[in-house]
Amino acid sequence: MAKMNLTPASExxxxxxxxxxxxxxxxxxxxxxxxxxxxxxxxAIKRARIAQHLTQEQLGERIGVQRAQISRLEKGQSVIxxxxxxxVFKALGISTAILDLGAIGKIALW
Numbered sequence: 001m002a003k004m005n006l007t008p009a010s011e012x013x014x015x016x017x018x019x020x021x022x023x024x025x026x027x028x029x030x031x032x033x034x035x036x037x038x039x040x041x042x043x044a045i046k047r048a049r050i051a052q053h054l055t056q057e058q059l060g061e062r063i064g065v066q067r068a069q070i071s072r073l074e075k076g077q078s079v080i081x082x083x084x085x086x087x088v089f090k091a092l093g094i095s096t097a098i099l100d101l102g103a104i105g106k107i108a109l110w
Contacts (some may be wrong), residue, residue, distance in 0.1 A: 039076035041085070046074040048092040062091035086110045 018024035049059050049070075056070040063084075072078035073088070080088075086109065089097060097109040 034079070035076060038079060041080055042074040042076040045070075045088055045092070048089070048094065049074075052092060054092075059088070059091060063087040082109060 014020070014025075017028040049056070055067075056074070057067040060067045060070045064087075069078065073080055073084075086097075090110065095110075098106050099109050100106050
């Protein structure tokens with residue numbers, strides 16, 4: 001049997017994204033973090049919409065956007081602004097939201 005030569009995933013990540021601490025790696029990690037947050041917000045929107053038995057088109061009508069925009073938001077493919085987030089969640093009956101800033105405290109978003 002032939003011997004397999006395996007490369008650790010960390011080496012592949014360093015090769016593709018650059019070494020830890022380099023501007024390229026920092027930019028890629030920041031983008032990944034942004035994409036992950038967009039995904040989680042999108043999932044929250046989708047769960048709330050489905051719990052209310054709304055279609056993407058119906059939610060879009062409530063806030064004045066096309067179904068395709070709701071789809072992009074739910075998939076995390078579109079960066080959501082705070083004003084848009086406020087419209088979406090208010091349309092879903094979520095009347096308040098609080099941003100936790102850690103040691104600085106909490107602030108109401110809407």
